[in-house]
Amino acid sequence: MGELLGNLGVGFLNALGPLNFLMIVAGLAIGIVAGALPGITMLNAIVLVLPFTYLMGIVPALLLMIGVYCGGVFGGSITGILFNIPGDPMNVPTTWEGYRLNRQGKTQYALGLAIMSSAFGGLVSALFLAFFAPPFAKFALGFSTVEFFSVVVFGLASVSVLGQHSMAAALVSLFTGMFLGTIGTEAQYGVERFVFDVPFLKTGVDFVTVLIGLFAIGEVLDQIAGTAEPAAHVNTRAVPRLPLLDLWPLRWPLARGTAVGIAVGGLAGAGATVSSFVSYGLEKQISKEPERFGTGHAGGLVASESSVNGSTGGAMIHLLTLGIPGSAATAVMMGAFLIHGIQPGPLLFTKQPEQVYTIVAGMVLANVVMIALGFVAALSFATLMKVPAAILNTFIVVFCFIGAFALRNDMADVWLTMLFGVAGFFMRRWDLPIPPLVMGIILGPMAEGYFLTSMVANGNDLTVFATRPVSAIVLALAVALLVWPVAKRMRRRTT
Template structure:
């Protein structure tokens, strides 16, 4: 492990690797700060670029974009009350209030330091927990993998979209899309409708670009992101020793909380930042000050969301199960480049794994180094109207989708997915469960079939093997969470009805 760790960290500084890493850092910071361009969208747009690279530089590029975009959404949140990415929603509460008080530089400094610290703490736990989880997963065979993926899909349905029914429908739609094409076992064409291009399946890149990037453009063109107010370029001020001493507990607790929330499939950094903000507010001695413009209100969500981003990578590397929508796209990039994440990945390609982790460490450090000079530029870039940014994204969507398989059919799929994604977003339908269902659909089907072949068609194999049985029990217990919430709401509603009449 230590040899691979040292070798991986040294490998990061190979010229092509360090170049791709810093390109990813630049794109992540720049793109994440512009409202309407989320980290997921950036990773999706860059998938075709990654397809043309070797695995290590491709994955360094995408993971650097991922981790830095989670932070940079706070820049527009603090300066213009507009989160650049969903992960920065909670940062608005106190960040913009500090700007209105004439302290934008201090708010940005706290955001930069908290984000980098949370990301570095997350990286340390990533190094520690990934091999442990992977070693445990070496005991897995097809029944265990099926049960694990089933658990992940159930959790993302329950926790990932707000509505369990909508989350489950999204997962099932994703699984259905994954079945299109030739059956891997029998070679029989499924749901192809005699369209030759569909025999190789529906390309997940086209679907993801449509659902996320194109749909987001369609939604954003209805909103005016042109900032008319003239804001002077703020001078970023990093927190001094006194403020650091005051924030250290908030940053530490939020980083730990964010990391372990990030490990849960489908929950993501946005949920981690909101939960952390809520927890910090609840347990603070001065809880009433939250929302009025205090540094703790910026430090809590920013340290949590960057740590959660690192947490989401743990199940991706160790189990081959993505922890968020963005890591689901990165999982696709792994597979597209001929790398299969999972417990054997660390054993067989330890250098690659620790190169990626080393790149994540360096990317988080780069947040401190490069953010300050970029912020003065951002204050002007953020004023660009979306009718300039939007068409550029659409062009990249078409070029990127076509470049993967040189297929016109993929462009049609992307446009259809974009229209569907736009309408689903308007209906507040979660897209993350659908993406996870699509990415994991082939895997869960293959492991389900292999398990039945091993048992001779006996379904009891999923319940007689201890690990598989425990995972399935956890999955079924997770299904009870929506019922518990529904029952609890009914009890509270009855109490509210009784009280007025007393």
């Protein structure tokens, strides 16, 4: 322990060096802005800064990328809360609650909660990385696609808590999303599914087009048609406030979200998106007021937001201790390690502790600095709230055009985005919930991939999901998640 604290101390001294600290701040700023722009993801930003790191030393290079990583996973929440446009799929659950709070005139509260819970989740996960990385990595390495499938099923099962008014409507929406996820060239056999000779469908329906269309364009059309929920109060002073006292009643959602983030982020391949959906679903299930979820529930926002940043430390565990990237973002970071001649893996902690602990300290600092930068960014974006609705709506459509086009430089994605925008408007009209569809298109392909790989590896033996202990427990929890609301409803009827 003494040696670990000593290494961590040296790491902090190094990370606080002028160049290293500057890299953290620059990375955070780039990450927050990139995360907030729809179509430009945190991953795009990490890839874009990679060439700039060639001439740097490994430590400033990685601190820059860590800054982008931590800032990027948070940035999408700002536009989600303010304009109902999640910057990344991982920010979707935050948007569900944050945008509702914004419409109720609680913009400052929502932004403040998002910043503080993101920073808390990221900070705790960075400390977890510092103290428990090697044993956790050893434990998580025993997991296979069987366990990953179970975790994704758990995420999908949380649709039971999203179908507030009608479970049937939520399931229609979920299965539609899952079907959209099957369109395109299938990965295992290379077969085109449901393409119907339409060239652009060969590469599938990108979930970002669905996301931008359903949320942003749908909302704009809703406002134009005069059917949108009226804003309770136009907040002209949307400066986020520091909600330290507000966080105390939300300490349990915060703790649960962070724990889910670290645990799910620690599973190589699961990542922040799965963790945000899982923690949101879990929180609603545990909550004493589940009916308030989707109407601006602070607990839901805090749980999903802390789990998103909580997953960053978890994903870094694999990279640093085993040399296995746990997500696409850490895969790019692994590239940076290799470019600088460093092989991440078990020996890294013993052979180059100074560099490793500087990176860990950098993660801790990034999450602290993110509070300040998050406030500045939220303030800058929030000033847009003062812009008249006509101008704001117009530029939202233009940004959606650019965001969709930027995915693959293809007008087909723009058409799809606008098509889903119109679909989003009518889904709202017909009371079909949008979140389950988004969940289906994001988690559906993951579930299929893990399921089929598990079947190939285990000779089509379905019992493998019940005989592996972690998978069995997670699946049992998923079943409980589905059965619990029905049981509760039945009990209510009998009483």
